Amino acid sequence: MRDRIDPHATLAAEVRRIVGDEIAEATADLETARIKPESGFHQARKRLKKLRALFRLVRSADEPFWRAENVRLRDIARNLAGAREAAALVETVDRLAKAYPKEASDGRLASIRAALVRRHDRIAEDRTGLDGLVGEAIQAIAEGRRAVEGCVLPEDMQAAADILADGAAAAIRRALRSLDLAREHGREDDFHELRKAVKDHSAHLAVLASFWPKPVRSRRKQVGELGDLLGELNDLFVLRELIDRQDESLGVNGDIRLLQRLLKRSEKKLRKHCLREAERLFALRPAKVGRRLAERYRDDAGETPQIH
Known part of the structure; x- marks a missing residue:
């Protein structure tokens, strides 16, 4: 599996390989976000979370370096939350309706769901500064990749x-x-x-x-x-x-x-x-x-x- 550390290679080589692969995929996700912001940002955020977990895994090798890189990715991911969190609230109401069908049978949750869908759509349709946000994120993760290439492991x-x-x-x-x-x-x-x-x-x-x-x-x-x-x-x-x-x-x-x-x-x-x-x-x-x-x-x- 490409995301597994191979013990037959050096740890330094494996960390750089995994980081390179994930950042390449995250960059592609961010390019997708120019057309489909919600799905593109969601996939990019998931990859950044995986990388942050990897950074914490090897943090004892160089605490200040890996902590700083973790913060870099955290800040990028925060800016990409977008409409996904709004969509999660719609899904939450759906789960409640399924879990409590008797209480939801009269459609009282349906009106709330509709309001949350409108909220989601409003956030999703707001593309103000989208290209700038994507460009900044791509630049930031590229800087992170270059930093990891020079890391000491x-x-x-x-x-x-x-x-x-x-x-x-x-x-x-x-x-x-x-x-x-x-x-x-x-x-x-x-x-x-x-x-x-x-x-x-x-x-x-x-x-x-x-x-x-x-x-x-x-x-x-x-x-x-x-x-x-x-x-x-x-x-x-x-x-x-x-x-x-x-x-x-x-x-x-x-x-x-x-x-x-x-x-x-x-x-x-x-x-x-x-x-x-x-x-x-x-x-x-x-x-x-x-x-x-x-x-x-x-x-x-x-x-x-x-x-x-």
């Missing part, structure tokens, strides 16, 4: 194994800290941090799949599903915040109150589900996972001479 297999083990273990520790906070306090920010940690771990499972302690395929699937559930929970938070701000006319008060009740009910259920799944999937000892990962990387890398 170890050629030595032993040192590379330690860096990957440190990064993978750090993501698991971050998930465990976020899980503890979400379980104890239940704040939206705690679940948001848990979601980001789960997404990082999911990306690490993909890039390290060749030598991750088995069974990696089933774990990737389950962690990906947890990330999706946390994304749905985040969408509930965002929709509730939009209602609380009262800066959009989404419908009559009775319909809004119904939506608030369904949001509360769904949020409570989803919180419990996410916590339960996270507790199950992250019943891990980060240091042990890191050691096993490093051992497998060294074993695989030792099978043939590394390619420089």
Whole structure:
């Protein structure tokens, strides 16, 4: 797989290869965004998130450098959110209608959905500064690619194994800290941090799949599903915040109150589900996972001479 680190090549070569491939694809996505902004920006943002996870994976090799590059990509991605977040709110209402068909049967959610569709269309149709935004993003990621070409990563297999083990273990520790906070306090920010940690771990499972302690395929699937559930929970938070701000006319008060009740009910259920799944999937000892990962990387890398 092109997005997996090959232990038979040097870590420096593999990171540069993956970054080059992803940035080339992200650039193509951004060019697509000139015609189809929503889908183009959405795909570009997903690639930038994968790269940010990769940067955090190897961060211990040069903390200031990789932290700065992570910030660069974060700032680019923030500017590309566009209409995708508005579309997610429409999808949230659709999920609520499916989950609570009796309450939604009289069409009271339909009027709110229509208002959210109009909001989405208004955002999607606003192409003010689109070419400039695309051009700036392409230039910024090209600068990032050039920076990574000059990065310092170890050629030595032993040192590379330690860096990957440190990064993978750090993501698991971050998930465990976020899980503890979400379980104890239940704040939206705690679940948001848990979601980001789960997404990082999911990306690490993909890039390290060749030598991750088995069974990696089933774990990737389950962690990906947890990330999706946390994304749905985040969408509930965002929709509730939009209602609380009262800066959009989404419908009559009775319909809004119904939506608030369904949001509360769904949020409570989803919180419990996410916590339960996270507790199950992250019943891990980060240091042990890191050691096993490093051992497998060294074993695989030792099978043939590394390619420089």
